[in-house]
Amino acid sequence: MFELAESDPSLSDSEAKRLIPQLRTRLLRAQYKFLERKERALLILIGGIDGAGKGDTINLLNDWMDARHIHTMAFTRPTEQDRVYPRQYRFWRALPAKGDIGIVFGSGYAPLMEEALKKRPNPDLFEDMILAARRYEADLVANGVQVIKLWFHLSKKAQQARMQELLQNPSTAWKVAPEDRDVPKRFKHLRQAAQRIIESTDSAHAPWIIIPAADENVRMVRTGQAVLEALQRRTVRVPPLHDPAVLPTLKRQRNPLTELDYSAQLSKDDYQTALLHWQNRLARLVRSKGFVQKHALMIVFEGSDAAGKGGAIRRITQAIDARQYDIMPVAAPKPFELDRPYLWRFWRRVPRLGQISIFDRSWYGRVLVERVEKLIPRSVWHRAYAEINGFEHQLAHSGVIVVKFWLAITPAEQLKRFKERESHPYKQYKLTPEDWRNRRKWKAYETAAADMLVHTDTSHAGWHLISANDKRHARIEVLKQLVKRIEQAIDDDD
């Protein structure tokens, strides 16, 4: 894999002088076409051996192209502040919009490399990290972010010479960090780790490209060509997922909604007693050290129109200090949100440590309204089950407790509530013509909901089906399940 790069190929200055102006013109032209099409973003992940001139080359790319549409990001080890959010949070937030180019130093491959270089790498952890990287890249590509990965490489001899050169010149010595000076000694070890990582994460949709880096001319031209090819690619497709562990088969499953007891109810007195009890427990829990120091909470409310989401949310927030929560009403994505992968706008809303985000509708719109209204092709919402499961898994893995409620009512109950709203002085606002339209598609929404409830009912973020024809019963059930899930998460820490 590294044979060519370690032969340290070179290019004469005269040849470079001939090639580079052509390359620059083509790069710039390709960039403007890419920007004009606005079909996808390009993400360039940078890796490689130290002293291989990665930084210089990227500066050059910025110089050759229109740097206003290139965003270069360097992620260092997470700081204390970064750690109040899940690990993937900062990478997601930084994704470029369609038409733009993002260049990333210190991507998720930096910790992977660190692990691989350990005296005794943890094989399970390593394997998990590889899988996570593959999944992440596939999800990006499937969502309009093209990915290429450049690995800058050179021979051991050339690396040593380059380090010496950098160190001898006072104006470049700063580029060599103290820990990098050891690298020549570790060359073989590093090479082995890189080979393993590259082999496990190379793919047609997110390829690794080895850049021979000993000679500046070769390095520049090869990097430019790699970016040019990426910009010029007509389409980038992810192979369909086949892994049944992540992607469900969509044959008709039993519908959990039909198994629910819609007659469940609670008397006014029992309700008052229960409300006080569960709100008190919730209030204590969310202020406890066990919660605020290790967890955050995302609560999802889905269900038909008029299922009582708002009322249930209020019974939760009554128990919580207003400074600790935020409620996100989720409607159709805005243009700047459509320019990014679907889950981007929800990553932005992930709560920090100790905080609570409540979603009134959520990312499940992808497999509900967007599916039913045919806003996206089947392949996209089908794939979304796996993407969503992955998203929630990452959250749960970082200590974010994800609690999802489906408030289930019958069509007759919905009709009754619509009529009530029509005649209510200020609840009229809540009823729109769209609600009536959706109601006519009850069957299609129910099918979509049933599929969703089956395919995204994971061990780390299961669905709570709430029988909601009786509001009192529903509200208490919500509080109770929520309290139990938080208690469980805190217990699991010990």
Place this chain on the structure above:
Amino acid sequence: MFELAESDPSLSDSEAKRLIPQLRTRLLRAQYKFLERKERALLILIGGIDGAGKGDTINLLNDWMDARHIHTMAFTRPTEQDRVYPRQYRFWRALPAKGDIGIVFGSGYAPLMEEALKKRPNPDLFEDMILAARRYEADLVANGVQVIKLWFHLSKKAQQARMQELLQNPSTAWKVAPEDRDVPKRFKHLRQAAQRIIESTDSAHAPWIIIPAADENVRMVRTGQAVLEALQRRTVRVPPLHDPAVLPTLKRQRNPLTELDYSAQLSKDDYQTALLHWQNRLARLVRSKGFVQKHALMIVFEGSDAAGKGGAIRRITQAIDARQYDIMPVAAPKPFELDRPYLWRFWRRVPRLGQISIFDRSWYGRVLVERVEKLIPRSVWHRAYAEINGFEHQLAHSGVIVVKFWLAITPAEQLKRFKERESHPYKQYKLTPEDWRNRRKWKAYETAAADMLVHTDTSHAGWHLISANDKRHARIEVLKQLVKRIEQAIDDDD
């Protein structure tokens, strides 16, 4: 001012029971109208004596209204992470969108109170903080954010009783921070400071409302009424600014653009030598400790179309590591940006410590294109001079070096460049019908530019007028002025 509040008025439970349901209905209705109109946002700043039940009352507001459109924020003392941005950054970022309500604990009044409570407050600092608060609120109101400020107050006796009560109940004792237990002793002192602050910052457009807080019923009802009145106000207007120190008189000034020597030029050889020299100095400067540990840099490029902004930017970025800068091309604001005060989107782009943001066009669009194209009334762009000067002053005060370039070319030179672009294989992209339209309005744009150059040429962020008919001359001038400004800022630290 505190007479009524310190008489600790009370309201019987039966009376409260009569008033509150009406109040809630009216609040909710007013909120939905406010949301529907989407004319402005409402920002509620919370202050008051400790133990006055501020937190409880705000939780109640969230419960009474539709909490999905209320965002409660608590700002504590700035952390290390907060300090890498200017002080006002986090307040600006958190502003609610039009139609929404933001409730803020720990606003800018918290540090003001701290200063006022010192044994020997610094009178100049105090005065500056008062002025800053007044300016900030006036700017918000002028930009569609209504502001009300609630001060929760009670008598010394009632406060002492309340503290005792909270401390005795284990489920509320947490609400009393150790430092708060001293407060009864400091009551007189605190009262004096509060009075001084409230008197100096009360205004018709951003009023202080004193909430008697000893009795829970009175506190709830009075708070609800205050918010209701705010939501129901038809219009909120800031009195026009009269202070000539902040707002310029718009009588015709001398036009600095006519005084420029447009014939300045540089030979190719001199250019190459100078380029190397200034880029080297710039490269060293932006990596120096004096810069990265104490400063950030915002570079603004304005000028007619084809004035050479892009080329000048490239000569700067060639000297800087791509990880250290970002370029922001500024076009018309997007809908979600129009929902906030004009400067909001630029506050979001303020660089963190050690970083560099380069603006290809900028917030000056307010007094250039928006004025010339009559997108906003005269009073708005007139006021913008003061707002912009204030914005840049706050940046400069926090160590952000703001360097502004106007690249000036003659109409003849522009025509020549347009023609060149028309025939160039990939520069065609740069020329749009809008460029020709703007060219026909040359005179109007020149007048706007001249006014801007005069009225925003401040000591902390002066304009650099660059004669740019000769690109080589312009690029070297830009680099030179930039280097000198950074050097100056670092020198001033000592």
